[in-house]
C-alpha cells in the first residue's frame with residue numbers, strides 16, 4: 001500500500017500524544033517505515049515558530065492575524081520539507097495536529113472568518129490533505145484539567161473555556177463534512193481510547209489496502225467515515 005498521512009486531532013489533553021505510540025506501532029508491525037510530526041513544529045524553523053507562538057509576550061498582545069500566519073508558516077515548512085518528501089519515499093507520516101487545528105482554534109476559537117483560512121490553506125498547501133483524520137473528542141474542561149496535570153498552561157491554553165468550547169464545536173462541524181475521518185470518544189479510559197483508535201485505523205487500512213489492490217487508486221481517493229464509541 002502507498003504511504004499515507006494520518007493525523008490525530010483534538011483539544012488539549014484529549015490524549016493525542018498518548019495514542020500516537022500505538023498508531024506508530026500499528027504501522028511498524030505491518031512492516032512500514034513511519035515518522036511522526038507535530039504542529040506547529042517539526043523542522044528547526046517550525047520549532048522556533050512553535051516557541052514563538054506558544055509563549056506569553058510581556059507587554060505585547062499577540063494579534064489573531066499574527067497567530068494565524070505563524071501557524072501556516074510553520075505548516076508550510078513542515079509539509080514541504082518533511083511530509084511530502086517522506087510520502088514520496090513511501091514513508092507513512094503520523095501527524096500530531098494539522099490544518100484542522102487552525103480551523104478549530106483560529107477559526108472557531110479566535111473567530112477568524114473561515115474564508116481567510118481557506119485562502120491561506122490554498123496558498124501554503126494547495127490541495128494537500130490528510131488521508132485519515134482521527135479526532136479525539138473531549139469536553140474542554142476535562143481536557144484542560146488533564147493538560148494542567150502535565151504542567152503550566154501556555155498562552156493558547158490560557159485562552160479560556162469559551163474559546164475551547166467554540167474550538168470543539170468547530171471541530172465537530174468540520175468533521176461532519178470530512179471524508180476519511182473518525183471521531184473517538186476521548187472521555188473514556190486510556191485503554192478504551194487506544195482500542196477505539198486502533199479499530200478505526202484498522203478499518204481504514206483494510207479499506208485503503210483493498211482499494212489500492214483492486215483499482216490501484218491513489219491514497220487520497222479513500223473514503224471511511226464513522227464514529228467510534230467505546231460502548232459499541
Ligand SMILES: Nc1ncnc2c1ncn2[C@@H]1O[C@H](COP(=O)(O)OP(=O)(O)O)[C@@H](O)[C@H]1O
Nearest residue numbers: 012013014015016017018146186188189190193
Ligand atoms: N483517556 C484518558 N484518560 C485519562 N487521562 C488521560 C487519557 N488520555 C491521556 N491522559 C492523560 O492526560 C494527559 C494529557 O494527555 P496527552 O496525550 O499529552 O494529550 P494531548 O497530546 O492531546 O494534549 C497525560 O497526562 C495523559 O497521561
Ligand SMILES: Cc1cn([C@H]2C[C@H](O)[C@@H](COP(=O)(O)OP(=O)(O)O)O2)c(=O)[nH]c1=O
Nearest residue numbers: 011012013039040071097101102105156157
Ligand atoms: C497546529 C495548531 C495548533 N494550535 C495550538 C493548539 C495547542 O494549544 C498548541 C500546540 O500545542 P500542543 O502542545 O501540540 O498541544 P497539546 O497540548 O494538545 O498537545 O497550538 C493552534 O492554535 N492552531 C494550529 O493550527
